[in-house]
Amino acid sequence: MDQKPRLEGKVAIVTGAGTRGPVDGTGRAASILFTRLGAKVLLVDSVEENAVKTLETIKAEGGEASIYVGDVSSSADCQEMVEAAVTRYGRLNVLFNNAAIFDGPGSVVDIDEDAWQRVMDVNLKGVMLTSKYAIPQMIRAGGGSIINVSSIDGLRANAVPMIAYAASKGGVITLTRHTAVHHGPDNIRVNCIMPGQIFSSMVSNISPELREFRRKAGPLGVEGTAWDIAWAAVFFASDESRWISGTVLPVEGGLLAATRLSLAPTG
Numbered sequence: 094m095d096q097k098p099r100l101e102g103k104v105a106i107v108t109g110a111g112t113r114g115p116v117d118g119t120g121r122a123a124s125i126l127f128t129r130l131g132a133k134v135l136l137v138d139s140v141e142e143n144a145v146k147t148l149e150t151i152k153a154e155g156g157e158a159s160i161y162v163g164d165v166s167s168s169a170d171c172q173e174m175v176e177a178a179v180t181r182y183g184r185l186n187v188l189f190n191n192a193a194i195f196d197g198p199g200s201v202v203d204i205d206e207d208a209w210q211r212v213m214d215v216n217l218k219g220v221m222l223t224s225k226y227a228i229p230q231m232i233r234a235g236g237g238s239i240i241n242v243s244s245i246d247g248l249r250a251n252a253v254p255m256i257a258y259a260a261s262k263g264g265v266i267t268l269t270r271h272t273a274v275h276h277g278p279d280n281i282r283v284n285c286i287m288p289g290q291i292f293s294s295m296v297s298n299i300s301p302e303l304r305e306f307r308r309k310a311g312p313l314g315v316e317g318t319a320w321d322i323a324w325a326a327v328f329f330a331s332d333e334s335r336w337i338s339g340t341v342l343p344v345e346g347g348l349l350a351a352t353r354l355s356l357a358p359t360g
Contacts (some may be wrong), residue, residue: 185237224272
């Protein structure tokens with residue numbers, strides 16, 4: 094017997110749905126998978142050109158999506174993007190909070206304060222604002238699923254000083270758990286994906302040597318991509334995860350389980 098597509102009838106917002114450069118980002122990958130599996134998607138990005146590339150792929154495959162150009166750190170834009178999704182598609186069922194920036198490298202000693210604030214505004218405040226306006230519409234639709242993207246850097250330290258990014262991603266984990274508790278009675282599930290060091294548009298300029306080092310850091314010895322994160326988002330967006338909320342799912346090739354000793358040669 095034929096089965097319905099996993100996301101048939103669902104309306105989703107994906108933030109950071111475009112991609113920068115030749116390597117697919119997680120927003121682009123998730124948007125394409127969502128539409129392939131039956132969802133209608135509002136593609137949110139601050140750069141229209143980046144979102145157009147995603148839309149062209151979706152349209153070529155026969156999927157249904159449209160673009161909203163906006164900034165997730167703006168309350169007005171977040172309110173308008175939710176209204177746009179409901180106006181265009183009738184409701185809102187899924188929010189994939191993927192938009193993030195990597196500005197402002199440095200430790201607490203040398204990070205620029207303005208860069209710190211910009212990272213917090215996009216990576217953490219943006220998740221709060223989109224959720225703030227999405228949740229009432231999800232309640233009207235009978236429930237929904239919010240999927241936030243953190244990072245393993247929000248859980249454990251990286252030798253590269255990027256304190257603003259790491260702190261913002263740690264905040265996303267906490268925000269996820271509290272929102273899941275507060276809005277579980279509204280039939281809204283809130284979960285978090287914690288990617289490892291995947292090769293995606295955000296880090297497409299790293300050296301081949303660094304890519305090889307990152308690949309070998311995990312026990313699987315395989316480099317992750319944006320599509321690995323996108324498939325996890327599909328699971329959380331679907332009814333298959335109907336009894337999962339407040340969860341942080343590592344998608345990192347076993348990196349968090351590894352130590353130097355576990356990766357040492359045997360024999």
